[in-house]
Amino acid sequence: MIEPDATIGSIADKLDNAEKFARAVLGTMHPCLKEHGNAHVRIGITGEGKAPYHKVVYDDVDGCEQLYGSFAGKVMDEKYLVHEDTWSAKRMSYGDVQALIGALTGYSQ
Numbered sequence: 001m002i003e004p005d006a007t008i009g010s011i012a013d014k015l016d017n018a019e020k021f022a023r024a025v026l027g028t029m030h031p032c033l034k035e036h037g038n039a040h041v042r043i044g045i046t047g048e049g050k051a052p053y054h055k056v057v058y059d060d061v062d063g064c065e066q067l068y069g070s071f072a073g074k075v076m077d078e079k080y081l082v083h084e085d086t087w088s089a090k091r092m093s094y095g096d097v098q099a100l101i102g103a104l105t106g107y108s109q
Contacts (some may be wrong), residue, residue: 002045005090009100019058019104024074026097032068033094033096039068040091053077055087065071068074 002011003030008025012018018046036058044053056068069076094101 002043002047002049002088004045004088005063006043006045006049006088007090007092008041008054009092011043011049011052012100012104014046018041018055021051022097022101022104024092025071026072026101028054028069028071029094030077030095032058036060036066036068039094040065041097042087042091044086045088046086056105062100 002014008015008018008022010020015021018102029039029041040057040059041054042057044055045075047053051073053070053072055070057065071077071104
């Protein structure tokens, strides 16, 4: 079971391939970052944690979190219903995911 406040970093040891997963997530976050100036990710907490769904969100001009999209891997899942109780309470920023990739590959600034 995935903890309600889990992040990609906190479950990295459970993922099938943490670096590959984090890179895929970063790829789904990038268009949101370009469009909205910020991007964050929350992971699904209802599965086993080997390659969880994730949702990309951004903060609007009022500071309110808005959904950019939910994803299964790199594919935006248009039919997936986003229920708030199925997502982690914590989120990671684009920079956080970049730093995690650096840590996973042994390259950190």
